[in-house]
Amino acid sequence: MMTIGRLSVTAGVKVPTIRYYEEIGLMPEPERTEGNQRRYVGAHLERLNFIRHARDLGFSVEAIRDLLSLQATPDAPCHDADRIAADNLADVRAKIARLKKLEAELEHIVSECAGGRAGECNVLATLADHALCTTDHGHVHNSLHETT
Amino acid sequence: MMTIGRLSVTAGVKVPTIRYYEEIGLMPEPERTEGNQRRYVGAHLERLNFIRHARDLGFSVEAIRDLLSLQATPDAPCHDADRIAADNLADVRAKIARLKKLEAELEHIVSECAGGRAGECNVLATLADHALCTTDHGHVHNSLHETT
DNA sequence: CCAAAAACCTCTAGTTTGTAGAGATTTAGG
């Protein structure tokens, strides 16, 4: 049995965020003490770790809800799990592809920009010059943040 | 002289977003027609491309503001821009590493899970297992967005 | 040349994913 504060520290998720996750249904309502305070058990910590990792990876709350539904029904026909996994796999691959391009651009920026002045620095040129842009100029940041 | 609609299409940024950028000071106030409509010139398009590209790369609006101010004073030391890029690079690499692990798990599910049950899949373990987390458990996605 | 439609205007409100604070209550330590 741990308090919300302890869960917060252990999982690396802020207290109000935990309550927020409960509010939107990502975290279940835990037991309460006589005095109405939340008390969590190990399963809560696991689930919260799951959520946090998935968020770090850029999954939207909705995507996480899907993933969690896999966990909730371990005997469900694999067909459903397969669909959910496949949907997310496409996202993951798209993310990786974009992040690799991003990595290349950032590497370029960092290596070219050693000790010079801003006028000589390639960051600005790289960012301003459309021709230097190696990405597809689709809707990269939308899918990165996955808020659409 | 182009309308906001034309600028929008050319730069790939939605019309309300352009107005929003003006409101928060990322884009300058353009000239207006007699009838109060915005009219943009080439420099606006360049700046908007800069902004969009930087957003695509995961720079926060604040970071972009910094970059734009560096652009305005090309004799300033360049290491600020470099630092911003380097900060993002670390995050991007961490994300790539973890996404690759997740990709492998999702691939496993999609290819192997047919006929099995969700409970046998490893996605959940992958996401929940602290040991697989290669980042410092700081605030990875925060620093990407650099909002804190 | 004038009507209709397309594009534009401002303003407000909603979205997602949280954060921060106020004021009241509960719990834990000494």
Next chain:
DNA sequence: CCTAAATCTCTACAAACTAGAGGTTTTTGG
């Protein structure tokens, strides 16, 4: 038992847009 820390609920705010209402301007085509 008493006090300080932690918790509770509730509201409001953050970033970075997005959408719609209701009204004006510009363009287009007959």
